[in-house]
Amino acid sequence: MKNLVILGAGTGGTIMASRLVGPLRKRGWKITVVDKDDRHYYQPGFLLVPFGIYKAEDLVRRRSSLLPKGVNFVVAEVEEIKPQSKRIKLADGEEISYDLLLIATGTHIRPEETPGVLDGWRKNVFDYYTIDGAQVLADKLKEFREGTLVVHVAEMPIKCNVSPLEFTFLADWYFRKRGVRDNIRLVYVTPISGAFTRPVATRYLGDLQAKKKIEVESFFLTERVDPTAGKVVCYDGREVAFDLLVTVPPNFGAEVIRRSGLGDEMNYVPVDESGFRSEKYADIFVIGDASASDWTKAGSVVHFQSEILDKIILAEIDGRPVELRFDGHANCFIETGFGKAVVIDYNHEIEPLPGKFPLPLVGPMSLLKETRINHWSKLAFEWVYWHWLLRGRSVPFVPALMSMRGKKDVRGKTS
Ligand SMILES: Cc1cc2nc3c(=O)[nH]c(=O)nc-3n(C[C@H](O)[C@H](O)[C@H](O)COP(=O)(O)OP(=O)(O)OC[C@H]3O[C@@H](n4cnc5c(N)ncnc54)[C@H](O)[C@@H]3O)c2cc1C
Structure with missing residues (x-):
């Protein structure tokens, strides 16, 4: 029986397994999905945890209960992809062979990439891109009553590029609700030109920030963070002082992509013009945040991609030509x-x-x-x-x- 192996049972891996399990069964294929754990978190909910709207346990389900019946789910860290022999190697040394491979290993934060960040990590420098970080930050925000809160984006691209902007709006609401907003300065530090990358939205969202008295420090290319002095330093010499820093650290693709020689310098997989097929290997497809395409990294994008990619994979299996491509919606x-x-x-x-x-x-x-x-x-x-x-x-x-x-x-x- 031929095997489609899906690496990652997050948003993209789960959606694709669900869309393909029926059509592949009819064609005599099986699906194997591998993920390092059995906990699927609803990541958009991480944003709401620091403000006490959600708790971690509200946001998690077992991956095995979300994957469709008939899929073989393996809980293991993928150590290496071996495209020459069409096998993947797991951390325990076991190997699984594939006929087609779908990479859905996403992206994750690397705080160590910004000098100084780890020195203040979870003392006066926090994140909310991990569930642990969001929970610890919830406790910190509860006791924060005065001073400067800086929301900081270290570099682009990041998944859900609007989420730090949302964080500033929610922080404004949260502190106002608690009656301490007048004692708190809110600053948004971003490497891009403003609230968003495109003019109409930047104008609208920038006006909202101004109305809510959120200061913006744009084109800020971070050189380092100094948690002892409480400042973020830009390569052009600018410094922004903080009492509490909420940072979105650089996002990188999975290490296994680098180890397997499949990625670019950020461990993302370069793809062909359809947006889905590895540039190097025709039998390897990519969905979602793991891709080096310049599309937005977001769950909505993964969902739209899945409606195109399922047809491309079925055409590949059937040996039919297909001209579909995604447009970055x-x-x-x-x-x-x-x-x-x-x-x-x-x-x-x-x-x-x-x-x-x-x-x-x-x-x-x-x-x-x-x-x-x-x-x-x-x-x-x-x-x-x-x-x-x-x-x-x-x-x-x-x-x-x-x-x-x-x-x-x-x-x-x-x-
Ligand atoms: C704070 C926050 C807010 C967000 N808000 C929104 C929003 O409002 N709207 C929106 O559309 N998107 C939002 N997103 C982004 C969205 O969650 C992601 O873009 C989406 O989940 C990407 O899906 P994916 O399948 O590419 O990766 P993921 O869903 O992250 O899945 C990747 C999977 O690969 C597994 N994996 C990685 N490496 C290995 C390995 N070596 N071995 C085994 N398994 C491995 C991981 O365990 C993980 O399960 C948000 C994200 C965050 C962090």
């Missing part, structure tokens, strides 16, 4: 505090624009606008994630490829 909710959120929908060609989503005129969500419905939709999305997306289902009315439907083209116009 992404959408994100941006929590802005006080029970409201903004939704953006975009790709490289079409920047986030105002309008209604997913249905033109009807919505019910509004694009580039703070609304309560957007916020409730973000909270409801968690249910959709566990019960719909991970089961391999598509979301009605939300196409995988980018569409201008419901959007108002305000590009080039000043507000």
Whole structure:
């Protein structure tokens, strides 16, 4: 029996196993999924843990209960991929052979990449990109009543590039709710030009930051962090002082990608023009954050990709030609505090624009606008994630490829 091996049972690995298990069974193939543990966390929930909205136990399910029946799930660290012999080697030395390989090993933070960060780690320098970090930060924020809180992005790309921005909005809401906001300076330090990478959204979200008295330090390329002096230092000489630093450290692909000679300098896997096939090996595909493509690293992107990649893999198995390619479509909710959120929908060609989503005129969500419905939709999305997306289902009315439907083209116009 031929074997599709999927490395990683996170968002991408689980969705792809769910979408392919039926069609592959009919073709006489089996699926083997490997992950280093049996705990699948809903990562977007990490953002809400520091503010006491979620606890770690609310966000976790067993991977084995989320993967479809009929899939062989192996809990083990993947040590090496051996493309020449089409085998993967596990940490205990066991080897599994594959006919096709799908890499879904994601990305993770590397705080040690920024000099000084580890000296203050979890003393006055915190993260929320890991569940442990988010929990410890929750305790720290509870006791933080005055001083400067700096939310810092060390470098791009990071997964969910809007999440640090959301963190600043939520921190503003959290401190106001506790009556201490007037004693706290909030500063957002980013390597990019402002709140977002594209002009219309940067203008809208930058105005929101100004309204909420969040200071922005842009084009900040971090040289080092000095936790003793309490400052972040930029290569151009600028320094930003902090009492509490919440940092998003550099994100890197899995070490196994580097060890196997499959990655670039950040351990991401370069892919062909379809966006999914390893440049080096035709029988290796990649989904999600593990890819070196310049698409946004986000769960929404993984979900849209899965609706294209399943067809490409089935065509490969059937020996049929296929010309499908992904266009980088992404959408994100941006929590802005006080029970409201903004939704953006975009790709490289079409920047986030105002309008209604997913249905033109009807919505019910509004694009580039703070609304309560957007916020409730973000909270409801968690249910959709566990019960719909991970089961391999598509979301009605939300196409995988980018569409201008419901959007108002305000590009080039000043507000
Ligand atoms: C704080 C935060 C907020 C976020 N908010 C949003 C949001 O609002 N919207 C959104 O769309 N996205 C959001 N994301 C991003 C989203 O969670 C990821 O983009 C998505 O999960 C990527 O899926 P993936 O399958 O590529 O990787 P993952 O889901 O991270 O899965 C990778 C898997 O590979 C496994 N693995 C890695 N190396 C090995 C190895 N050597 N051996 C065995 N197993 C291995 C890991 O254990 C993991 O299970 C957020 C992320 C964070 C951290």
